[in-house]
Amino acid sequence: MMPPQQALTALADWIRASSAPRKTPLGGDAEVGPYAVLVPQALDQAPAPAFATGALPLWILESQAPASLPAIDTEAPASQDHMPFRLGHIVWMVEDGRFPGIRLINLTDPAETLQAALDREEPGLDLGLTAVVFLPRW
Secondary structure (H helix, E strand, C coil): CCCHHHHHHHHHHHHHHHHCCEECCCCCEECCCCCCEEEEECCCCCCCCCCCCCCCEEEEEHHHCCCCCCCCCCCCCCCCCCHHHHHHHHHHHHHCCCCCCEEEEEECCCCCCHHHHHHHHCCCCCCCCCEEEEEECC
């Protein structure tokens, strides 16, 4: 199993590639905006900052965050699938084993701390061995 930071780097690289401008039929570039945004956060904090409707923030632990994450864009993407479809795609890819070493944790309340969600869904999870991605499910 790969270390948590390496697992999250693979996910960040995929998000970066999925957020890149696409070529138009006439050869120009069409901005699509971020597919998702990885947001490093402390375990004892609730998800922050606030994001526009349509944005897809995925919170990760500060201690597991890769060094080269893109800046946090809180705006809705210019041209991406609806957020629930993007979220479902990421869940499917993780559950399909495309990003080994990542465990998904549901956040059911925007005021819930990451620790509370982790304790509810995966008590005792070894954070030194498993990367954790917190999903907005409210």
